[in-house]
Every structure is written in structure tokens, then in C-alpha cells.
Amino acid sequence: MEAIGEHFFTVQPFEVDFRGRLTFPLLINNLLNAAGHHSNDRGFGIKQLNENKKTWVLSRIAIELTRHPINAEKVKVQTWIEGLLRSFTLRNFTIIGEDNKIIGYARTIWAMIDSESRKPINLTGMGLEQYVTAKDCPIDKAGKIVDPATGTTETFRVKYSDVDINQHLNSAKYVEHIIDAFTLHKFSKREIKRFEIEYIEECMFGETITLQKTELSKTEFIIILKKEDGSIACKSRLLFTEQTFNDKYITD
Amino acid sequence: MEAIGEHFFTVQPFEVDFRGRLTFPLLINNLLNAAGHHSNDRGFGIKQLNENKKTWVLSRIAIELTRHPINAEKVKVQTWIEGLLRSFTLRNFTIIGEDNKIIGYARTIWAMIDSESRKPINLTGMGLEQYVTAKDCPIDKAGKIVDPATGTTETFRVKYSDVDINQHLNSAKYVEHIIDAFTLHKFSKREIKRFEIEYIEECMFGETITLQKTELSKTEFIIILKKEDGSIACKSRLLFTEQTFNDKYITD
Numbered sequence: 001m002e003a004i005g006e007h008f009f010t011v012q013p014f015e016v017d018f019r020g021r022l023t024f025p026l027l028i029n030n031l032l033n034a035a036g037h038h039s040n041d042r043g044f045g046i047k048q049l050n051e052n053k054k055t056w057v058l059s060r061i062a063i064e065l066t067r068h069p070i071n072a073e074k075v076k077v078q079t080w081i082e083g084l085l086r087s088f089t090l091r092n093f094t095i096i097g098e099d100n101k102i103i104g105y106a107r108t109i110w111a112m113i114d115s116e117s118r119k120p121i122n123l124t125g126m127g128l129e130q131y132v133t134a135k136d137c138p139i140d141k142a143g144k145i146v147d148p149a150t151g152t153t154e155t156f157r158v159k160y161s162d163v164d165i166n167q168h169l170n171s172a173k174y175v176e177h178i179i180d181a182f183t184l185h186k187f188s189k190r191e192i193k194r195f196e197i198e199y200i201e202e203c204m205f206g207e208t209i210t211l212q213k214t215e216l217s218k219t220e221f222i223i224i225l226k227k228e229d230g231s232i233a234c235k236s237r238l239l240f241t242e243q244t245f246n247d248k249y250i251t252d
Numbered sequence: 253m254e255a256i257g258e259h260f261f262t263v264q265p266f267e268v269d270f271r272g273r274l275t276f277p278l279l280i281n282n283l284l285n286a287a288g289h290h291s292n293d294r295g296f297g298i299k300q301l302n303e304n305k306k307t308w309v310l311s312r313i314a315i316e317l318t319r320h321p322i323n324a325e326k327v328k329v330q331t332w333i334e335g336l337l338r339s340f341t342l343r344n345f346t347i348i349g350e351d352n353k354i355i356g357y358a359r360t361i362w363a364m365i366d367s368e369s370r371k372p373i374n375l376t377g378m379g380l381e382q383y384v385t386a387k388d389c390p391i392d393k394a395g396k397i398v399d400p401a402t403g404t405t406e407t408f409r410v411k412y413s414d415v416d417i418n419q420h421l422n423s424a425k426y427v428e429h430i431i432d433a434f435t436l437h438k439f440s441k442r443e444i445k446r447f448e449i450e451y452i453e454e455c456m457f458g459e460t461i462t463l464q465k466t467e468l469s470k471t472e473f474i475i476i477l478k479k480e481d482g483s484i485a486c487k488s489r490l491l492f493t494e495q496t497f498n499d500k501y502i503t504d
Contacts, residue, residue, distance in 0.1 A: 012285040179412055
């Protein structure tokens with residue numbers, strides 16, 4: 001099977017935001033679904049891993065966009081493994097619009113862990129090497145995010161539709177809570193140019209999470225999610241554009 | 253074009269709940285997407301209506317299930333217009349699993365309104381009659397729901413990922429907030445057998461909504477959403493089964 005996977009999704013009517021564009025958390029969702037299909041098709045998906053009491057844990061995402069998918073647009077996602085370390089895989093993505101132009105790139109880092117001990121598993125010699133491939137992904141890697149320990153805070157409780165099969169806050173739902181900390185005004189004046197998230201601890205069903213938002217400038221924000229015991233669940237950095245994208249792309 | 257539309261969706265890895273089944277709000281989302289495709293394909297979709305300053309407004313949903321779609325399952329949705337009244341269309345659905353068995357039915361009621369005056373439009377003589385068709389939908393119509401004016405309350409704020417292109421709480425997100433009022437324990441012991449919702453007023457971005465949950469019995473709940481001015485935004489009734497479904501259906 002080829003090292004680079006191609007997966008398609010079509011933006012559905014009830015998936016667009018107030019601007020008529022695919023919501024940012026659902027874009028992340030679609031990338032993670034593409035990663036799931038790519039690994040399942042090659043024999044190292046969550047389902048196959050679970051049978052051996054192992055699982056994948058998403059550690060980081062960095063994504064940059066130059067345009068957002070719009071309602072009814074058929075989007076192509078390419079995904080591949082760029083590198084394999086002892087405890088991590090580096091999985092990249094290209095996002096291609098229906099006009100056949102690249103509209104974004106993403107880099108992710110994943111660890112494989114033992115489902116019971118939660119300890120990392122050595123990834124070398126498992127047959128993943130055959131899928132490691134070089135392909136252009138011209139965006140910076142996710143950098144270190146420092147908790148500014150300032151900013152405004154709000155809380156949310158982890159609910160039924162937030163959790164995955166492990167009863168933990170679903171990876172894409174972290175992103176939804178982070179994006180929901182902004183007003184519509186923000187998204188009518190600026191765009192997310194770059195988004196980074198570093199997943200640190202799992203949030204459990206029923207837990208009350210504190211979201212701390214720090215505005216470093218009009219175009220740079222740090223958002224930190226903290227668990228009830230004060231430990232950090234994830235750190236995120238958002239860079240916005242100075243102006244909205246000039247994207248007049250219409251599919252018909 | 254045929255009166256009955258067929259639409260397919262495949263349950264994606266990041267769309268399943270802690271039981272590995274498509275979440276209930278996302279099932280509703282898929283029905284509404286099917287309705288959108290059905291009406292667009294026949295020339296009376298939201299997009300075509302918007303060009304004439306008209307739009308569809310969802311008034312009611314009643315849905316009954318005998319099984320939930322599972323991860324990776326390819327589901328078929330049939331939808332058709334059962335009846336046309338002066339101000340409403342009656343749109344029904346059949347939900348068919350990958351095993352080709354019917355796993356649910358739904359009934360919905362829609363009004364067409366003028367986008368500016370928000371007044372209902374007379375639907376007769378617009379060419380919709382040609383699509384009205386008789387087909388079996390053996391579930392009761394949505395009944396009248398009375399506000400019990402008792403129960404526990406909690407609040408939520410309408411955020412970015414809640415709203416549609418009109419900056420109103422998206423129809424499927426009402427359902428998500430209602431379902432999220434229950435614990436995982438509930439869904440590990442019982443199933444939603446029947447769900448009804450009556451949409452009354454729109455909830456705006458930034459608005460704080462009060463959710464009132466009343467337990468009539470272990471298997472019957474009424475949930476009412478209220479706006480900041482105390483008016484009712486929607487009323488919902490949930491009937492749960494006594495036991496979980498005995499659904500051992502696996503796709504492979």
C-alpha cells in the first residue's frame with residue numbers, strides 16, 4: 001500500500017459556521033479521521049492496536065491555512081508519516097480544495113502507549129518504517145508554549161458529546177472549546193493563520209475544566225486548559241491574520 | 253427527479269461516543285444534511301431560497317430508534333415529503349443500517365419564512381406538490397409538550413461552534429445541549445427510544461440559555477430551554493428504554 005494516503009470529505013450543510021465555512025474544530029476532526037483511515041488501512045489503526053491493548057495518543061498539532069473549505073466543497077486530505085522516533089511518529093497533512101489548490105498544511109505528533117500501564121511503546125521494528133516517506137510540508141514544527149499564568153478565565157464541564165470511547169475529552173473537542181473562547185467579531189475581522197496545540201493530560205467525563213485565555217497581541221493568543229487539580233491539560237497558541245482572507249472561491 | 257431521496261453517510265472515527273456508536277446529535281445532523289441535499293437537488297434548498305430572501309425553519313422532530321449506527325458503518329437515509337400544508341411541509345425519514353435493516357424513523361415539520369419579515373410563506377402552488385409522496389413511517393407524530401415548570405436547571409452560553417450562518421443556535425446543537433444534560437451512566441444503562449423536539453424561538457450568539465430538566469420517571473424526561481428574557485426557546489421529550497439494545501451488529 002502506498003505510503004501517502006488520500007482521503008476525501010465533503011463539507012455538509014450543518015458543518016459550516018456563520019461565515020458559511022467549515023468550522024475550524026470540524027476541519028481538525030476531518031484531519032484526525034483521515035489519520036484514522038490511513039493507519040487502519042495499513043494495519044496499525046486504533047482498532048488493530050486495541051486488540052493488543054495498545055492505543056495511539058495525539059501529542060501535538062500545528063496547522064496553517066490560507067483558505068477555509070466552504071459549504072458543499074469536496075476537500076482532499078493527503079496524510080503520511082514523515083518520521084519515526086523511538087516513541088513518536090511524525091504525521092503530516094496537506095489540505096487541498098476543490099479547485100485543486102493547496103489551502104493548508106498540518107503537522108502532528110503521536111505516541112503509541114500500552115492501554116493499561118499508559119506507558120509509551122517503542123515504535124521501532126514494528127513495520128511502520130516501510131511507510132515513512134519524505135514529502136514537502138512547508139510549515140514550522142509546533143514550538144514550545146509557555147503558560148503566561150495571566151489572562152481571563154472561564155470554565156466548562158466535560159459532557160457526553162465531548163468524550164471518546166475512553167471517556168476522555170475527544171482531541172477535536174479540545175479544539176472546539178478553545179475556538180469557542182473567541183467572539184464571532186474576531187472571526188469576521190481576522191482568520192486563524194496558524195494554530196498549535198500540545199496535549200498534556202486527559203480530561204475526564206464530568207470534570208470541570210478552566211480555560212485561561214491570554215491576549216499577547218491582537219493577532220496572538222495563548223489558551224491553557226487546566227484540570228480540577230490545577231495541572232495543565234493542554235496548551236494552545238493561535239496566530240490570527242491582520243485581515244480576512246480574500247477567498248472568493250465558489251464551487252459553482 | 254424521484255420524490256424519495258437516498259443519502260449515505262459513513263460514521264467516522266471521531267464521531268462516536270464512549271460506547272463506539274454515532275452520537276445522537278450527529279445522527280440528527282446527518283438527517284438534516286440529508287434533508288438539505290434532498291431539497292437542494294429538487295430546487296427548493298436553503299441556497300435557492302436565500303436568493304429570494306426566503307429560508308426554511310425547522311419546527312419539530314420526532315425520532316425513534318431500534319439500534320444506533322456504529323463506527324465505520326455506512327448508513328442510508330431515505331427522506332421524502334409526506335404532506336404539504338399551507339405553511340408547513342411534513343418531511344419523513346427512514347434510517348437503514350449497513351445490514352440493510354431499518355434501524356429508525358423520523359418525522360419533521362418545516363416552515364418556509366421570509367428572511368426579512370420572518371413571516372410564514374404560503375407553500376401551495378410553488379411546485380412542491382409534485383414531490384409529495386406516501387411511504388410508510390410507522391411512528392407517532394410529535395405531540396404537544398407541556399412545560400412542567402419544575403426540575404433542575406443549568407446554563408450554557410451560545411458560542412462560535414454552536415451557530416449557523418444566521419448566527420442562531422444550529423438545530424442540531426439544540427439537540428447536543430439537550431443530550432449533554434445526561435450522564436454517561438444513563439447511556440450505559442438505557443437507550444433513547446424516542447426523542448421529540450419543538451423549536452419555538454431562536455437562540456442568538458452570546459446568549460445565556462437556561463436548560464431545565466424534569467424527570468417524570470426513569471424513562472421519561474422533559475427538557476426545556478429558556479432564553480434570557482424567560483421565553484421558551486424549545487421543548488423536548490425523551491423516552492428511554494428499560495434496558496440497552498441487544499445490538500451485537502458488527503460491520504466486519
